[in-house]
Amino acid sequence: MHWPTTPAELEAAQNELATASPPPWTPPHHILIGGVWVCFPRGLTGPGEAGDPAWAAAVVMDGPRVAGRSAIAGAASASYVPGLLALRIGPLLEDVVRRLTPGPDVLLLDATGRDHPRRAGLAVQLGAVLDLPSVGVTHRPLIAAGEWPADVPGAIAPLADGDEQVATWLRTRAGTRPLVVHPGWRTGLPAAVRVVSSSLAGRRTPEPLRRARQVARLARGSVRGP
DNA sequence: GCGACAG
DNA sequence: ATCTTGTCGC
Numbered sequence: 001m002h003w004p005t006t007p008a009e010l011e012a013a014q015n016e017l018a019t020a021s022p023p024p025w026t027p028p029h030h031i032l033i034g035g036v037w038v039c040f041p042r043g044l045t046g047p048g049e050a051g052d053p054a055w056a057a058a059v060v061m062d063g064p065r066v067a068g069r070s071a072i073a074g075a076a077s078a079s080y081v082p083g084l085l086a087l088r089i090g091p092l093l094e095d096v097v098r099r100l101t102p103g104p105d106v107l108l109l110d111a112t113g114r115d116h117p118r119r120a121g122l123a124v125q126l127g128a129v130l131d132l133p134s135v136g137v138t139h140r141p142l143i144a145a146g147e148w149p150a151d152v153p154g155a156i157a158p159l160a161d162g163d164e165q166v167a168t169w170l171r172t173r174a175g176t177r178p179l180v181v182h183p184g185w186r187t188g189l190p191a192a193v194r195v196v197s198s199s200l201a202g203r204r205t206p207e208p209l210r211r212a213r214q215v216a217r218l219a220r221g222s223v224r225g226p
Numbered sequence: 227g228c229g230a231c232a233g
Numbered sequence: 234a235t236c237t238t239g240t241c242g243c
Contacts, residue, residue: 040234082231112232142232
């Protein structure tokens, strides 16, 4: 599988992914959890465009330890359009995760899964491309809706598109906005929530994502934005 | 028509 | 995503 380069091609790939039924994955007691992140120049505003400078980083964690990391400098392959995020950063994400050693058992990324116009957000697609269980974590849903959970760590509340639950709010920390957890490739809601909950390290954001963001920003360094 | 819209 | 400012808590 490779990355589509046009909206029509991506939509076709998403429609295919929406009906895929890969073997479900259940997290074992001890797993390596990966996180991947892409950052852009400071000062970049709006949806951006193809060719925007970009830095991607990935980390793999063994419990509290960073077992491996990778980073690359590259360019966005398209502007950002809701529902078509893969066109912008799909290739960068795949590239930087493939350079990660050791390889993770499951991958976290900032993207939706089934909370998507075609039920196949980037969290699903990247997992499929890499043949790796994946979980999406976002600040807000793309199209799903649902009331927030109680202000108690671990509390969840459904996010639905019509009558179908496609993701879940998860209160990772009291007094802070809940995150949206998206089942991705080979993961269901219980597995996705377990993976995220087990990687929090007392923070609002899963540690693999925080560390990947740190590494990406470090790679960006002091490069000036527009 | 208008607003909303993963990053 | 990124920026800015302000506020609160350790």
